[in-house]
Amino acid sequence: MSNVKVSANTDIGVDDSINLSNEVCPMTFVLTKMKLDALKPGQHLEVVLPAGEPVRNVSISVKEEGHKVLKVEKMGDFFRLIIEKG
Amino acid sequence: MSKIKSKKDMRITVDHNLEENVKKKIVVDAEIEGKVGKIDFNELKSGGFIKQRQKDLFTARMRCPGGRIPVKKLKKIAEIAEKYGGEYVHLSFRQSLEIPYVNYKSFNKMIEELKEVDQNIASCGPRVRVPTACSGCEYNPNGLTDTQKMAQVVNEKFFGYRCNHKFKISFSGCPIDCARTNEMDLGFQGAVFPEWNEDPCTGCTICASACLEGAIVPHPQTGKPIFDVSKCLYCSDCIRACPTGAWQPGKIGHVVRIGGRHGRHPLNGSVIAKFITDEEVPKVIEIVLEWYKKNGEGKGRVRIGEILMEPGKLESLVKELEKAIGGKVIKSAKPPHAVHINQYD
Numbered sequence: 074m075s076n077v078k079v080s081a082n083t084d085i086g087v088d089d090s091i092n093l094s095n096e097v098c099p100m101t102f103v104l105t106k107m108k109l110d111a112l113k114p115g116q117h118l119e120v121v122l123p124a125g126e127p128v129r130n131v132s133i134s135v136k137e138e139g140h141k142v143l144k145v146e147k148m149g150d151f152f153r154l155i156i157e158k159g
Numbered sequence: 160m161s162k163i164k165s166k167k168d169m170r171i172t173v174d175h176n177l178e179e180n181v182k183k184k185i186v187v188d189a190e191i192e193g194k195v196g197k198i199d200f201n202e203l204k205s206g207g208f209i210k211q212r213q214k215d216l217f218t219a220r221m222r223c224p225g226g227r228i229p230v231k232k233l234k235k236i237a238e239i240a241e242k243y244g245g246e247y248v249h250l251s252f253r254q255s256l257e258i259p260y261v262n263y264k265s266f267n268k269m270i271e272e273l274k275e276v277d278q279n280i281a282s283c284g285p286r287v288r289v290p291t292a293c294s295g296c297e298y299n300p301n302g303l304t305d306t307q308k309m310a311q312v313v314n315e316k317f318f319g320y321r322c323n324h325k326f327k328i329s330f331s332g333c334p335i336d337c338a339r340t341n342e343m344d345l346g347f348q349g350a351v352f353p354e355w356n357e358d359p360c361t362g363c364t365i366c367a368s369a370c371l372e373g374a375i376v377p378h379p380q381t382g383k384p385i386f387d388v389s390k391c392l393y394c395s396d397c398i399r400a401c402p403t404g405a406w407q408p409g410k411i412g413h414v415v416r417i418g419g420r421h422g423r424h425p426l427n428g429s430v431i432a433k434f435i436t437d438e439e440v441p442k443v444i445e446i447v448l449e450w451y452k453k454n455g456e457g458k459g460r461v462r463i464g465e466i467l468m469e470p471g472k473l474e475s476l477v478k479e480l481e482k483a484i485g486g487k488v489i490k491s492a493k494p495p496h497a498v499h500i501n502q503y504d
Binding site: 124125128129132133134136137141142143145147152 | 300361363364365368369371396399400402
């Protein structure tokens, strides 16, 4: 398991969290989006996603909707993302 | 030249045998299967009226570049279809709206009413057809190039240009290629060359997850991308996914395919150029059409793809294109490839 940090800040606080390790597209993005909608701009959401298509699609979609992926951590077959609401 | 004799396939016969200057602004008494009426050749020359099985009835094909019809226009077309056509409209395979069951006697009135909303009739026959395009980059997230804009440009500049045979042009905004550039006489597919900058890269490996082609593999220690350009389809997914902007667009443009076709003798087109800019597209089309005219002389109804399969022809076109677009032309291009059903056991 590699721990790769994106942000210079190693201790990013998390305001909410969702485990989507058993979900498939498009629910991975829909559920991420619903969680993000409930947050205020600048707040952080932690998302755990299966590797492959879900992490691909969620990364692209959250960026396109104006949010920012602050941290990416690979955990075996899963990814842990910390997303800052835009 | 003022009277057409009864012919079953009027649109083709009339269309092909007259010179353009003869057909202009001539209203004639037409006799079709014993019925007499007035037909303006200037309208018919585009040949957008297609004879149906049913006596006296034609399908009128609208000209809808890129398959986009403003809603206001669509309302008027619906009214006209109700008045002159049958109980439905049909969407053609090349994105045109067709109104079936129109009596030839209604052509002139119908054309006039369509003009009120700037709606023109499309084309058949040996000429540049209405360009097709995918839905467009304004709202489709995959879109890399403005295919709708380009369809309008081509529609205005090249629609109706006479060729040996039909000549179809399409625009796809990305490698998913919804507009099937591979089977067009000339197809343009959006492409973005990704460029990686080390500084912003944190080695998060998202780009490797985003790349569907295996063109990006993360370095086992640093997680930073190892890029195999030979696998890249220029789709831009790595750029879109990268959280830090380490991947950025480099060259942006169109991959050009030529000589494709469908039908009885389908051909897969040749990739002949890469990263052509929007501004270079009309020049490329112009060169290709001139080359086609010159090399098709005396050959009758032959598609450009068939000419390109003759020895030396592809090389000759590559040379012509090179003069205008230089190194963007692909010198090692292969001729179109036939996929006839009777080639296989």
